[in-house]
Amino acid sequence: MSVHVVAARPFAFRFETRHTALIVIDMQRDFIEAGGFGESLGNDVSRLQAIVPTVKSLLFACREAGMLVIHTREGHRSDLADCPPAKRDRGSPKLRIGEAGPMGRLLVVGEPGQAIVPELLPLPGEMVIDKPGKGAFYATALGAILKAHAITHLIFAGVTTEVCVQTTMREANDRGFECLLIEDATESYFPDFKAATIAMIIAQGGIVGSSAALSELTLALSAEPVVA
Ligand code: TIU
Numbered sequence: 453m454s455v456h457v458v459a460a461r462p463f464a465f466r467f468e469t470r471h472t473a474l475i476v477i478d479m480q481r482d483f484i485e486a487g488g489f490g491e492s493l494g495n496d497v498s499r500l501q502a503i504v505p506t507v508k509s510l511l512f513a514c515r516e517a518g519m520l521v522i523h524t525r526e527g528h529r530s531d532l533a534d535c536p537p538a539k540r541d542r543g544s545p546k547l548r549i550g551e552a553g554p555m556g557r558l559l560v561v562g563e564p565g566q567a568i569v570p571e572l573l574p575l576p577g578e579m580v581i582d583k584p585g586k587g588a589f590y591a592t593a594l595g596a597i598l599k600a601h602a603i604t605h606l607i608f609a610g611v612t613t614e615v616c617v618q619t620t621m622r623e624a625n626d627r628g629f630e631c632l633l634i635e636d637a638t639e640s641y642f643p644d645f646k647a648a649t650i651a652m653i654i655a656q657g658g659i660v661g662s663s664a665a666l667s668e669l670t671l672a673l674s675a676e677p678v679v680a
Contacts, residue, residue: 454677458632460664462654465632466680467605469673473520473598477588477610477617477638479507479572480525482565484611487554489565492545495641500611503639504571506666507609510637511572513670520601523574524581524588526616527561534584534591535559586619595627605630607669609637614645621653621660631661634669 458465482488484500491497514521528535532550540549547553555565561582574580583592598606606629610617617638621631633653640646653660 453680455680456672456675456677458662458664458672459668460632460662462658463662465605465630465662465664465672466678467607467630467632468677469517469519471603472605472607473522473601473603474510474514474607474609475588475620476507476511476521476523476572477608477620478524478526478612479504479568479610480527480565481555481567481569482526482559484569485555485565487565489547489549489558490641492547492553492558493543494545497641499641499643500639503611503637504569506634506637508571510607510609510634510666510669513666513673514607515575517673519607520603521574521578522581522594522597523568523572523578524583524592524594524610524616524620525561525566525568526584526586527559527563527566527582528584530557530560530562532560586616587623588616588620589623589627598629603629605632607632607634609634611639612645613638613640614642614649615640618649618653618660625660632669633661633663634666635663636665 455466483490549559556563581592588594650663654663
């Protein structure tokens with residue numbers, strides 16, 4: 453076994469690249485650009501735009517290391533059959549899921565706003581998982597795909613930290629995956645919520661997993677793997 457060791461908090465993340473996948477959550481125009489779903493909820497999307505270069509560097513590092521890369525996109529069928537009224541009708545957004553905005557129908561699969569931002573487009577062969585919920589395991593093939601690739605370790609990035617990223621990380625935790633959050637490659641519309649999410653993940657001895665900066669991951673990948 454050749455193992456890389458990331459100096460993460462609260463414990464080191466030890467992983468083999470062939471059993472590890474990068475999961476980039478929902479880096480979609482609908483959350484990151486003006487006129488999308490995120491803005492319709494009253495959020496300032498510029499906070500999320502700021503992490504795009506870091507996520508790009510993370511993608512580059514994981515691709516170079518030969519790791520499996522999976523992208524997720526939140527989105528619903530065009531007939532909204534998989535969008536429960538409890539999700540669509542809550543709050544008082546400017547536009548609701550399925551209504552037309554400047555980037556097409558909000559959070560509908562295949563609409564321009566549901567696409568991943570151009571800077572982070574998947575490479576040919578990289579998997580894209582459309583998910584109707586916050587967690588990427590719910591109502592998707594993610595679990596089966598990870599099993600088929602013998603993946604045991606997951607590295608997480610994307611948006612938003614306390615909603616889809618944390619939900620997916622918790623789902624993964626319950627399914628037995630070792631999880632690492634790259635804290636400068638995730639963001640929230642609410643800085644306090646991002647900080648609280650990282651604190652929650654790493655508290656109690658790493659109750660959901662561990663957390664590290666991208667620089668700590670790239671350092672681990674550039675070092676000779678430890679033979680264990
Ligand atoms: N609103 C919010 O913070 N997030 C979402 O609705 N979805 C994701 O986090 N992807």
